[in-house]
Amino acid sequence: MALIQxxxxxxxxxxxxxxxxVRIFEATRADHAALLRGEAPRHFGLAKSPIAxxxxxxxxxxxxxxxxxxxxPASWLIVEGADVVGLCSIKWPPDDGFFEIGYGxxxxxxxxxxxxxxxxxxxxxxxxxxxxxxxxxxxxxxNLASQRVLxxxxxxxxxxxxxxxxxxxICWRRRLI
Numbered sequence: 001m002a003l004i005q006x007x008x009x010x011x012x013x014x015x016x017x018x019x020x021x022v023r024i025f026e027a028t029r030a031d032h033a034a035l036l037r038g039e040a041p042r043h044f045g046l047a048k049s050p051i052a053x054x055x056x057x058x059x060x061x062x063x064x065x066x067x068x069x070x071x072x073p074a075s076w077l078i079v080e081g082a083d084v085v086g087l088c089s090i091k092w093p094p095d096d097g098f099f100e101i102g103y104g105x106x107x108x109x110x111x112x113x114x115x116x117x118x119x120x121x122x123x124x125x126x127x128x129x130x131x132x133x134x135x136x137x138x139x140x141x142x143n144l145a146s147q148r149v150l151x152x153x154x155x156x157x158x159x160x161x162x163x164x165x166x167x168x169x170i171c172w173r174r175r176l177i
Contacts, residue, residue, distance in 0.1 A: 020081040022117040024088065024125075026073035032061035035084070045083040047106035052087075056104075060089050067093055078105065078118040085109040088122055097133030099126075103149075115149045123153050127176050134176055138169040150174075 031041035035057050040046045051057065060075065067074035071093035078086035086105035093099070101122060105115050126132050137155060139146045147157075147170070155172040163169045 019113065019117075022114050022121075023079050024076040024118050024121045025079060027064060027075040027077045027087065029061075029065065029068075031077055032057070032064055032075075035087075036061060041077065041084060043082075044077070044079060047080075047083050047085040047109050049106050049108040051085070051106050052104055060087060063089055063091065067091075071099075076118070076122065078103070078114065080109060080112070080114050085114055086118065088118060094132060097131060098136055099132065100136040100138070102137070110145070115146070116152045119149055119153045123174060123176075129176075132176050135174045137172045137174075138163070139172065140166060141168060141170055 025042075027041075034041040035051065036054065038046075038050075052060070064074040067090050071090065073090070075087055075089040077084050078088060086103060086109070088101055088103040091100040091102055101119070103115055103119065123135065126135055135155070137150055138161075139150065141160075150172045153174060155174040157170050158173050159171050160168055161171055
């Protein structure tokens with residue numbers, strides 16, 4: 001799939017240079033518990049809108065708990081400036097050097113390149129792990145923003161599959177070696 005991009009405008013280039021730093025931090029059980037209470041984990045603040053619904057945050061906390069029994073980190077806090085604005089989770093422990101990620105950003109922080117910058121850091125982390133060979137992800141066909149996040153980080157669409165809950169999803173892979 002070819003992606004055609006126009007040259008960045010001067011205004012876009014200036015805003016890119018002035019972006020607030022984005023960092024990822026390994027999330028702990030206490031971090032997930034704080035998010036479930038609607039509180040900021042550690043010394044961070046929170047974005048003005050929630051990262052996800054309580055049901056989704058609860059599912060992510062349970063997922064992190066399950067994954068962390070075999071692999072750590074199971075998830076990362078995505079922090080812009082001093083605020084937790086998103087999460088990136090590993091969906092299951094690595095299998096034969098492959099692991100799948102899912103991520104989300106608070107709606108009030110969409111369209112700022114935060115997810116792209118955070119996933120770039122996850123890729124950098126993964127490349128340092130000698131036992132990891134590739135990262136995978138899935139997107140809905142209509143989720144163009146998430147597809148841009150992945151293509152900007154070297155992921156390639158490798159096919160589609162029918163998910164029981166979501167219907168058709170596009171499967172992506174980013175080789176690490």
